[in-house]
Every structure is written in C-alpha cells, then in structure tokens.
Amino acid sequence: MKEVKRKEFYLFSPFLRIFHWIMVTMILILFATGILIAKPLQVMTPEPFLTITSMDLVRDIHFVAAFILCASLILRVYGFAINRGDRLFPRFWEGHFYSETVDVALHYMLLKKEHASYLRNPMARASYAMLYVLLAIEIFTGFAMYFMNKPNGTGAALFGWVNTILGSEMMTHLVHHYVAWFIILFAIGHLYMVVRAEFMEGESEVSSMFSGSKILAHNPKDANEVD
Amino acid sequence: MQQRETLWEAYLRRGLSRRSFLKGCFALTAMMGLSLDKFNDVVEAASGRPLPVVIWIHGHECTGCDESFIRSASPLASDLVLNEIALEYDHLLSAACGEPFEAHLDQTIQNYYGNYILAVEGAVATKMNGAYCMSGGHTFTSLLQKAAAGAAAIIAYGSCSSYGGIQAANPNPTGSAGIEMFVGGKPVIKVPGCPPIPEVMTGVVMHVALFGNLPDLDSDGRPKQFFGNRIHDTCYRRPFFDAGLFAETFDDAGAKAGWCLYKLGCRGPETYSSCGNLRWYQGMSYPIQSGAPCIGCANAHFWDEEPFTDRLPKYGKIGDADKIGIGLGVMATAGVAAHAVASVIQRNSRDKVAEENRHDED
Numbered sequence: 357m358k359e360v361k362r363k364e365f366y367l368f369s370p371f372l373r374i375f376h377w378i379m380v381t382m383i384l385i386l387f388a389t390g391i392l393i394a395k396p397l398q399v400m401t402p403e404p405f406l407t408i409t410s411m412d413l414v415r416d417i418h419f420v421a422a423f424i425l426c427a428s429l430i431l432r433v434y435g436f437a438i439n440r441g442d443r444l445f446p447r448f449w450e451g452h453f454y455s456e457t458v459d460v461a462l463h464y465m466l467l468k469k470e471h472a473s474y475l476r477n478p479m480a481r482a483s484y485a486m487l488y489v490l491l492a493i494e495i496f497t498g499f500a501m502y503f504m505n506k507p508n509g510t511g512a513a514l515f516g517w518v519n520t521i522l523g524s525e526m527m528t529h530l531v532h533h534y535v536a537w538f539i540i541l542f543a544i545g546h547l548y549m550v551v552r553a554e555f556m557e558g559e560s561e562v563s564s565m566f567s568g569s570k571i572l573a574h575n576p577k578d579a580n581e582v583d
Numbered sequence: 584m585q586q587r588e589t590l591w592e593a594y595l596r597r598g599l600s601r602r603s604f605l606k607g608c609f610a611l612t613a614m615m616g617l618s619l620d621k622f623n624d625v626v627e628a629a630s631g632r633p634l635p636v637v638i639w640i641h642g643h644e645c646t647g648c649d650e651s652f653i654r655s656a657s658p659l660a661s662d663l664v665l666n667e668i669a670l671e672y673d674h675l676l677s678a679a680c681g682e683p684f685e686a687h688l689d690q691t692i693q694n695y696y697g698n699y700i701l702a703v704e705g706a707v708a709t710k711m712n713g714a715y716c717m718s719g720g721h722t723f724t725s726l727l728q729k730a731a732a733g734a735a736a737i738i739a740y741g742s743c744s745s746y747g748g749i750q751a752a753n754p755n756p757t758g759s760a761g762i763e764m765f766v767g768g769k770p771v772i773k774v775p776g777c778p779p780i781p782e783v784m785t786g787v788v789m790h791v792a793l794f795g796n797l798p799d800l801d802s803d804g805r806p807k808q809f810f811g812n813r814i815h816d817t818c819y820r821r822p823f824f825d826a827g828l829f830a831e832t833f834d835d836a837g838a839k840a841g842w843c844l845y846k847l848g849c850r851g852p853e854t855y856s857s858c859g860n861l862r863w864y865q866g867m868s869y870p871i872q873s874g875a876p877c878i879g880c881a882n883a884h885f886w887d888e889e890p891f892t893d894r895l896p897k898y899g900k901i902g903d904a905d906k907i908g909i910g911l912g913v914m915a916t917a918g919v920a921a922h923a924v925a926s927v928i929q930r931n932s933r934d935k936v937a938e939e940n941r942h943d944e945d
Contacts, residue, residue: 391905394894396846399828399837409827466925469933505816507801507855516802524884525853530904533895537908541915548919556930 360573365475367582368568371435372442375428376565382425383539386494389418390536394529422498425491441582446481453478456577473559473576480549483542490539497532501525590793591630593666604629611793614657615786616808616857628793635792636695638688638730639673642705642723643716643750643759648741649675649704651778655785656865663785668792671699674718685719692733700791701734703727706743706751707765710758724765731766736791738772739763740784742880745775745804752886763804772797773804777880780861783809803883805855814877815851817859820844833874844871848892850879 368376397409435442447453456472460479463471500518503511504525519525553561560570570576588596594604605626612625641649653660653676664670671691677684691699705723708715713722731737739745744762751759763771774787787806790798798806815821823829823843830838830847838844845852851859854877858869870877876892879885889896895903901910 395905396827396829398831407827410825411827412825414827464922466922466929469929505813507811508807520802524879524882524888526850526879526882526888527884529853530895534904537904537911540908541911544912544915544919548923552923552926556926 362571362573363575365570365572365576365579365582366568367441367475367564367570369435369439369442370568371431372439373565373568375431375435378428378431379425382421382428383543385421386418386425387536387540389414389421390533393418394533419502422495422502426495441475444476444481444484446478446485457482473557473572473574474578475570475576475582476578477553483546487539487542487546490535490542493535494532494539497522497528497535500528501532587633587636587669589630589633590667593634597666610657611789614782615790615793615798616806617790625793628795632793632795634668635735635795636669636671636691636699637702637788637792638671638691638699638734639676639702639704640718640723640726640730641674642703642718642727642744642762643708643757644705644741644743644748646675646704648743648776648778648784649673651776651781652740652784653781654864655781657782658785658789660781660785663789668700668788671695688719688730692730696733698735699733700736700738700788701730702738702740702788703744703762704740706748706759707762708750708757709760710756715757727762727765728767731762731769734766734769735795736772736797737762737766737769738774738787738791739804740774741779742775742777742883742885745773746883749777749886770797770800771804772800772806774809775805775881775883776856777885779881780809780857780863782861783857809857809861810855810881812855812857812859813852814854814856814859814871815849817857818851818871819859820871838874841874844874844876846894847876848878848890848894849876850882850885850888850891851877854879854882854885856881 392414393411396411396414399407399409401407432442456474456478459468460471460474460477462468464479496515496518499511499515503509503515504519506512507516519528522528522531550561550565553559554563558573560572564570590607591604594607608625608629609622611629612619612622615625617625655663658667664676670676672684672688679687705716707713707724707727708722709724713724716723718726739762742748743750743759746761747755747759750757761773763773772787772791774783776783778784783806786809787798790806798808801807801810815824818824820841820843823841824845828837828840828842830842830844832838833847838847843849849871851871858871858877862869862872878891879888882888893903895905897903898907901907
C-alpha cells in the first residue's frame with residue numbers, strides 16, 4: 357500500500373455530461389436507423405402482410421432520435437453558459453494552442469515519450485469542434501430533407517436553402533449519409549483516446565464524464581483555466 | 584397593333600353557348616391547378632383579357648418537350664395553339680420556314696413589344712460564343728436576348744432551359760446552361776422535366792395567358808401548383824415504402840407485385856413534380872406506375888447523379904459509401920489497436936528508463 361496525494365479538479369457540469377450521454381445514445385440510434393433507411397432490409401416473410409421491416413417505424417425512430425439530440429443541445433449551451441469547465445472550444449486565437457497541439461501530436465505519433473498533462477487536451481478540443489461541425493452538417497441536411505415534405509412551411513423556409521446550395525436534394529441525401537460515417541470514425545478514435553488517457557496516462561478522462569471531476573496525482577498545465 | 588379577341592369572343596365567334604364557355608372556364612381552373620374559389624377570376628379574365636401572343640423558341644435541346652406538349656389532352660394542344668393563344672412563332676410547329684419566317688419573328692417582337700409571352704425550350708450553349716447552337720443564322724443566345732427583351736413573361740420549358748439539361752452533363756463540352764442568366768434579369772417561370780407533363784405545360788401557359796401575371800413560384804422559380812410536392816409524397820406506391828415492401832431487382836416478385844422501387848434507385852423522394860397526382864397522357868400512367876424507378880428528370884443536375892438504379896453511387900471496385908465506411912471503420916479499429924500496443928511498449932520503456940534513473944540516484 358502506498359499513499360498518493362491527489363487533487364480534484366471539477367470540470368464538467370451535469371448538463372454537459374447528460375448531453376454527452378444523450379448524444380452517444382442518439383448517434384448510435386441515428387446511425388443504425390439511418391443505414392436501414394438508405395438500405396432497407398429485405399422482406400424475408402412468406403407473405404407481405406407479415407412484414408416486420410416497417411420503414412415507417414424506422415424513419416419515425418430516426419426522426420424522434422434526431423429531435424431529442426437537437427433538443428438536448430440546449431443542455432450543452434446552458435452548461436457552456438454557467439460553467440467554465442464546459443467551454444471546450446479550442447483556443448485558436450492563442451499562440452500556445454499551436455505549440456501544445458504539436459507537442460501532443462508528436463507524442464501520439466510515438467515520436468515523443470510523453471506530453472504535458474492537460475485537463476482538456478488541445479488536440480481533443482479541436483476534434484470536438486470538428487465533431488460539432490459534422491453534427492451541424494447532419495442537422496442542417498437532415499432538416500432540409502425532413503421539412504421539404506411541406507415546401508411552403510416554416511421548416512422549409514428555414515432549411516430549404518441547404519438543398520439549393522448543394523445543387524439538388526439527392527446531393528443532400530448523400531452528404532447526410534457520408535458525414536454520418538465520418539461521425540462514426542470520430543467515435544472510434546474518441547473512444548480509443550479517452551480509454552488510453554484513462555488507463556495509460558492516469559488522466560481520469562473516462563471517469564470525469566460520469567463524475568464531472570478529474571482526480572489527478574499530477575498538476576495539469578491548464579489547471580488555472582477552470583478556476 | 585391589331586385588337587386581339589378574348590376567350591369569350593373566341594367562343595362567340597365559333598357559335599358556342601355561354602354554358603359551354605363556363606364549362607370551359609371550369610375545366611381551365613382545374614387544369615391550371617387552382618382552387619375552385621378562383622373560378623370567378625378565371626371567368627372574368629377569360630371574358631375581359633385579350634388572349635396573348637406567344638413566341639416559342641428552341642435552343643440546345645431535343646424538342647422532346649414539344650412532343651410532350653402536343654399530347655396535352657385537357658386542353659387539347661391543338662385547341663390551345665389555334666384558339667386560346669396566338670402562337671406567332673414556333674420553330675417546330677410552324678408551317679412557314681426560311682427568311683419570311685425569321686422576318687415574321689422580328690415583326691411580331693416589334694408589334695407586340697412588352698406584351699407577348701416568351702416560351703423557351705432548350706439550353707443556352709455558352710462555349711465558343713454560342714456557336715454550338717445556331718438558329719436562323721444567329722446564335723441562340725442572341726435570339727434569346729432579342730426575344731426576352733420585349734417579353735411580358737418568360738416560361739422555361741424543360742430541364743434544358745431551366746438548368747442546362749442532359750447536354751450539361753459532366754464534362755459539359757458545349758457549356759450548356761439554363762436561360763435564367765441570359766434574359767436580362769426578367770423573372771423566369773421554370774417548368775422543369777425531361778419532358779414536363781403536357782398538362783403542366785399547357786396549364787402554366789394558360790395561367791400566364793389568362794391572368795397576365797406569374798403563377799405562385801417557389802424559391803427556385805417553379806410554379807407551386809405543379810411542383811409543390813415530392814413525387815414520393817404523392818406516389819400511389821408510398822404505402823409499400825412505409826411498410827418496407829421493396830422490389831429488390833427488376834424481375835423479382837416484389838417488382839411484379841408493384842412494390843416500392845426505392846431500392847432500385849427511385850428518385851421520387853427527391854423530385855418535385857406532379858407525376859404522382861396528374862400522371863401522364865390523360866392520367867394513364869407515369870414512370871413509377873409502369874415499374875421504372877423515377878430518375879428525377881425535373882431536378883437540377885439529375886444527369887450527373889448516377890447510378891439511376893441504386894441509392895448510393897459506387898466508386899470503382901471498392902463499392903459504395905457503406906462499403907468504404909465499413910473498410911475505414913475496420914482500418915481505424917485496427918489502427919487504434921496497433922497504436923495501443925505501440926503505446927504500451929513506449930510507456931514500458933519510458934518507465935524502465937525512469938526506474939533506472941531512480942536506481943542511479945540511489
């Protein structure tokens with residue numbers, strides 16, 4: 357038995373954490389149903405009336421999940437407003453962002469033995485900003501398709517221009533489908549990196565998304581940002 | 584400028600009764616896609632407004648739109664051309680030809696300047712200063728600009744004049760483009776389709792002819808009454824889509840049973856047209872009804888959106904986006920696994936060095 361002195365850094369508000377887990381669930385549901393919408397299952401029953409491959413149900417699940425995800429963004433915004441630890445946008449406008457990112461990247465490329473510890477790693481933050489861009493593309497293209505069943509409605513007025521910019525509505529479908537795959541690729545990388553940080557670097561990256569706090573033996577470089 | 588007669592006067596001249604005139608107006612109201620409370624407006628316009636002159640020019644195209652137009656049943660295209668509008672100039676339907684015909688165009692433009700309807704079929708060929716499409720010794724571009732300058736309204740018939748058409752497909756050797764940029768900023772009513780539905784063509788020109796104004800247009804310039812719904816949302820096969828009953832190939836039991844053609848690349852969910860409710864040729868059929876998936880011929884760029892018989896485009900031998908996505912996912916997973924192993928090795932060596940250093944200090 358050894359005694360280790362650890363410090364607790366409160367980072368993520370409950371709003372961000374709840375949003376995060378809603379987003380995880382909804383992205384999985386949206387991806388699975390989305391693939392089923394693009395490539396519906398084959399009818400495997402001997403009689404058509406026995407069909408269990410209801411497109412209507414799959415699409416409804418997809419739409420409900422999409423609305424829940426969009427609605428939960430309000431939690432993210434509220435967390436952003438009330439808690440400094442939730443403000444994860446990469447500091448592009450500060451010079452140290454670039455040197456720190458290079459430092460982290462060199463370590464991840466196994467060219468350096470270690471990198472300085474961060475409560476919120478600059479490279480991770482940049483990847484989250486990218487995820488929000490991908491999500492925004494999905495939301496805009498998604499609503500552009502969804503609301504165009506009523507081209508004179510308010511929804512179409514708000515999102516119909518996306519179809520015009522992309523050239524045609526078919527292109528909107530394709531962009532929506534392709535970007536979904538990029539989100540899944542992000543998720544694979546994200547899952548690996550947080551698990552790696554938790555178990556190899558002692559960064560409590562996974563546990564903090566449940567508890568909100570990081571309990572660390574060392575002193576992270578950006579600890580002053582959340583005080 | 585000679586006095587032109589109204590539709591009512593045309594009925595009188597032919598000895599038709601007031602009752603048949605009202606019946607005709609009623610049919611017109613339905614045909615133009617208007618609601619029945621507009622009936623009074625139609626009667627008023629038909630008895631008060633003189634019928635307009637139409638100049639119909641053809642550019643870079645196949646004249647398929649005209650082939651569609653002459654098959655219009657309500658009203659009969661012959662009725663429309665001979666009695667309801669004054670079609671003064673049409674490359675395809677005119678009996679005259681040569682220099683007198685071209686002189687007649689100039690005369691018509693001069694006589695009815697600012698009052699005639701210009702109907703345009705076909706794209707503008709922009710490359711080589713327009714030399715790819717000549718008409719009467721001049722480029723089509725100059726003909727279009729000349730005719731558009733004095734037009735009261737411009738109707739773009741077909742996907743060519745609306746968006747450039749099939750000849751605008753990549754790599755677009757003639758530089759085909761829609762007419763919108765070449766008419767001096769005048770509003771263009773787009774009636775896309777390859778070809779458009781005959782009744783839609785006659786309906787739009789009758790609307791402009793009767794009321795003298797543009798029909799309600801969407802943001803893309805298409806009349807809302809004919810292009811306000813997706814084919815998918817008006818398709819009689821939609822229940823099969825909702826139930827998940829799809830034809831997998833063109834010759835399977837599902838195709839025979841008339842199930843949804845979504846998996847065969849049907850563009851109904853992306854295409855705005857009246858195919859689903861008006862249908863073609865007196866409501867006889869439309870592509871989806873005859874078992875052919877919609878190719879979205881009323882869409883901009885439909886010609887470049889291959890494949891027409893599948894939802895997702897394929898990229899060479901690799902396959903479609905889903906196959907590529909699965910491949911990238913597997914590669915990413917393998918990559919992070921390899922990275923994890925390398926990271927453990929790196930950390931162990933790092934710890935070893937740190938431990939040795941500590942031993943040295945001791």
